Amino acid sequence: MKAALITVNVIGMCLFALFATLQLNDNSSAAIYENPSDLDVILWCLFYAHIAMLHGMGIFRPVPIPLLVLGVLVCLLELTFAVPGLWTNIAGGAFTLAGDGMQASEPQVERSREFFGACIALTGVIVIAAQRRYWASQEKPDTAI
Secondary structure, X not given: OHHHXXXXXXXXXXXXXXXXXXXXXXXXXXXXXXXXXHHHHHHHHHXXXXXXXXXXXXXXXXXXXXXXXXXXXXXXXXXXXXXXXXXXXXXXXXXXXXXXXXXXXXXXXXXXXHHHHHHHHHHHHHHHHHHHHHHHHHOOOOOOO
16 A cells, blocks of 8 residues: 555656646746736746645655645636636637647636646646555654553
């Protein structure tokens, strides 16, 4: 079980670290984003870096509940901001996540991608939270008097 836990967390840590790194190029293609800003790039990098850090911590010990709660809250906040764009993208009849739809005049494409990114991040946080049960079973009761 521990080998599986380590493998899942190493994969999660590398995946979310890659996501954080990929966010750095968002402002370089500013023409395709609705309101590009350095702050948006930094916040998305920090968001994915936080999830990567949680996976890194999960390799060695249970992740503290406040950090898990922070991860869930930020994911839910981002889902709330992105769901209207996803809905517009779906209801528009020509659902797309890339290609010619990536234009500042069609911000629902970027919002849809953000929605799915937040879903993936929320899944990562849920996986880490589920690991707390494993860590609880590994704790040895102190029988010393």
